[in-house]
Amino acid sequence: MTSTDRPVSARTTRQRRAVSAALVDITGFCSAQEIHEIVKRRGDAVGLSTVYRTLQAMADADEVDVLRTDEGEALYRRCSSGHHHHLVCRDCGRTVEVEGPTVERWADRVAADHGFADVSHTLEIFGRCESCG
Amino acid sequence: MTSTDRPVSARTTRQRRAVSAALVDITGFCSAQEIHEIVKRRGDAVGLSTVYRTLQAMADADEVDVLRTDEGEALYRRCSSGHHHHLVCRDCGRTVEVEGPTVERWADRVAADHGFADVSHTLEIFGRCESCG
């Protein structure tokens, strides 16, 4: 009864290394398909399914952050660990990690005031960066 | 050259009235398909395509708020006008509209500090409400 019935190992395969390497190359958020392209462009061949699976595993392990496009598409990015939010350029995708202790407290307080427990939140800032002026 | 080339009318049809009515009945965020079901349950027959189109039109006109599930599904809700955010129950969908002037200022400031212009943001708080304790 050790709960989840999913593998516990995490083997280091050529494919996983390729995806990780691609994620290091890029600075902004990318879709799974874009990452698949990047991996390919770097000369590594990895199946699209595997890219999706790897990205999901990395997200579960908090090795990448995920955010959703207005259209619902998932975008991934290698981020520093720890809770933070993003300031993202709408045009070029350039991303800055930001922290806001005040916001964190505000959100928790609002939730508590209304009797909500087990609180979490999402917060992203979008704009146009200087180079995209 | 009056810009957009999309219809300018907005005819009041039975279908649009039905969707609007359904939106009044519900308090939390619902998917287009759920709203389609609710409309049907109320005795009005409206095509799914029309529900989607109507909801989109209402969103464009700021008559409903839209938010995205973790899985990327769009949820709609009739909201008060004006900028605000939501505290949403993960289980039952109960929603409370919240405002946070401090957060608004913080977000704009962060963006400005990094040279970003034309700033916007998304912010939602999730939790489990009392009745879902």
Added chain:
DNA sequence: ATCTTCATGACAACGATTCTCATTCCCGAG
């Protein structure tokens, strides 16, 4: 080297959303 098990990938399947287009029916001009 061998074996167990997880990982891979080509392809099918899925589900939400959008598109197509023939038909319906608002609604304002006459």
Added chain:
DNA sequence: CTCGGGAATGAGAATCGTTGTCATGAAGAT
């Protein structure tokens, strides 16, 4: 009121991101 043009509808096909299937390949323990 009645017509006619054009917006609105809806059934079904098409899209597209994502997930499932399953036979085959390859880590890694022994």
